[in-house]
Amino acid sequence: MAKNKAYGTEKDCLRSMCPVSSVLDIVGDKWTILVVRDMLLLGKRLYSELIDSPENIPTNILADRLKRLEAAGVIEKQPYQDKPVRYEYRLTQKGEDLRPLIKELAVWGNKYIEGTMVPPEGFMDKPYQP
Amino acid sequence: MAKNKAYGTEKDCLRSMCPVSSVLDIVGDKWTILVVRDMLLLGKRLYSELIDSPENIPTNILADRLKRLEAAGVIEKQPYQDKPVRYEYRLTQKGEDLRPLIKELAVWGNKYIEGTMVPPEGFMDKPYQP
DNA sequence: ATTAGTTACTTGCAATATGCAAGTAACTGT
DNA sequence: ACAGTTACTTGCATATTGCAAGTAACTAAT
Numbered sequence: 140m141a142k143n144k145a146y147g148t149e150k151d152c153l154r155s156m157c158p159v160s161s162v163l164d165i166v167g168d169k170w171t172i173l174v175v176r177d178m179l180l181l182g183k184r185l186y187s188e189l190i191d192s193p194e195n196i197p198t199n200i201l202a203d204r205l206k207r208l209e210a211a212g213v214i215e216k217q218p219y220q221d222k223p224v225r226y227e228y229r230l231t232q233k234g235e236d237l238r239p240l241i242k243e244l245a246v247w248g249n250k251y252i253e254g255t256m257v258p259p260e261g262f263m264d265k266p267y268q269p
Numbered sequence: 270m271a272k273n274k275a276y277g278t279e280k281d282c283l284r285s286m287c288p289v290s291s292v293l294d295i296v297g298d299k300w301t302i303l304v305v306r307d308m309l310l311l312g313k314r315l316y317s318e319l320i321d322s323p324e325n326i327p328t329n330i331l332a333d334r335l336k337r338l339e340a341a342g343v344i345e346k347q348p349y350q351d352k353p354v355r356y357e358y359r360l361t362q363k364g365e366d367l368r369p370l371i372k373e374l375a376v377w378g379n380k381y382i383e384g385t386m387v388p389p390e391g392f393m394d395k396p397y398q399p
Numbered sequence: 400a401t402t403a404g405t406t407a408c409t410t411g412c413a414a415t416a417t418g419c420a421a422g423t424a425a426c427t428g429t
Numbered sequence: 430a431c432a433g434t435t436a437c438t439t440g441c442a443t444a445t446t447g448c449a450a451g452t453a454a455c456t457a458a459t
Contacts, residue, residue, distance in 0.1 A: 143409085153382070154323070154324040154325075155322075155323035155324050156323075156384055156385050156386050157306075157323065157324070157378075157385065157386060158374065158375040158376075158377075158378025158379045158382065158385035158386065158387075158388075159302065159303065159306050159371055159374045159375050159378060160303055160306075160323075160324050161378045161382045161385050162374045162375075162377055162378040162382065163299050163302060163303070163374070164299070165382075167297070167298065167299045167302070168297065168298065168299070168445090169293050169294070169297045169298070169446095170446095172289065172293060172297070173289065173290055173293070176287075176289050176290075185406095185407095186406080186407055186408075187406070187407075190407090192285075193284070193285035193286075193287065193290075194284040194285050194287070194290050195284075197446075197447050197448070198407080198408070198409085198448095199408085199409070199410085199446085199447080199448090200445095200446070200447075201408090202407080202408060202409075212381075222454085222455070223406080223407085223453080223454045223455050224454090225406080225407075226407090233381050236377060236380065236381070237377060239373045239376070239377075240370070240373040240374060240377060241289055243369045243370040243373050244288065244289045244292045244293070244370060245288040245289050245292075246288075246369070247288075247292055247366060247367060247369075247370060248287075248288025248289060248291045248292040249288045250366065251342075251363050251366070252283070252288065252291045252292065252295075254286055255286050255287065255288035255291050256286050256287060256288065257288075258288075273438085298416090299417095300417095315435095315436095316435080316436055316437075317435070317436075320436090327417075327418050327419070328419095328436080328437070328438085329417085329418080329419090329437085329438070329439085330416095330417070330418075331437090332436080332437060332438075352425085352426070353424085353425045353426045353427095353435080353436085354425090355435080355436075356436090400459100401458105401459085402457105402458085402459075403456105403457085403458075403459095404455105404456080404457080404458090405454100405455085405456080405457100406453100406454090406455085406456105407452100407453095407454095408451105408452085408453090409450100409451080409452075409453100410449100410450085410451070410452090411448105411449090411450085411451095412447100412448090412449095412450105413446100413447090413448085413449105414445105414446080414447080414448100415444100415445080415446070415447090416443100416444080416445070416446085417442100417443080417444070417445085418441100418442090418443080418444090419440105419441095419442090419443100420439100420440090420441095421438100421439085421440085421441105422437105422438080422439070422440095423436100423437085423438075423439090424435100424436095424437090424438100425434100425435090425436095426433105426434085426435085427432105427433080427434080427435105428431105428432090428433080428434100429430100429431085429432085429433100
């Protein structure tokens, strides 16, 4: 992992002006969408909640993806306590708008990948309710 | 690149039974969806056509992704001539069904990534017509 | 007051994947 | 015979990932 890498300050440039490839330049890896999934569908906001997924995201990857998502404007980080200062992460509207994409992923997965869990009716559509 | 790697024969296993993560286990990288995009939206079928994208996919990556997509049942490879034997790649129904996902990628990209090209009305919805 | 946790990360380093250039097999055309 | 083309494969440098261990800043127990 690069030491203290700052995202957005340099040329993290797009490969082309195709909207499809441009989105993949932001969320096109095996972990980023899973972080958004947990925030969107399960209402997770804390590092401790996000680290706790069935896919076992490594701690350094989670920290890195939170930084990238913040730099991309998909999430926002805000302190929710002092001593020690701790942050929570929330989806922006930009992040919320990834919902239809995540829903289509789930639809295709349920149709073509045997054994995948089918979410309850309406689960993908509404904001998380505890 | 691994020498002559055979996909599907070993444990290329899923990280969890979540449909979202399972789909990402198949198409969750920066290149795979772009190959499907070109087949779906531009009707490309030949290696020579697929290598010719604005994102400049490396030749070894294209060859690798075609193998993976075939192993995953998203595309099919068939010979279309002898001497020399040459193959064309076609989307299966499983591949065709990635269309809504690719459409959502484009919608989000056009909404949030400045300067991305907006496809003509209906372009994402119909099979390719020359 | 020291010691033992806990949380939210960061760092080091080995393993894996990517990207570029060059090589190759099997042709075609001159 | 020789150059050119196509569809890849191979080698190797670089970048990304994944695991384990380390750390700062606390809290709670002895």
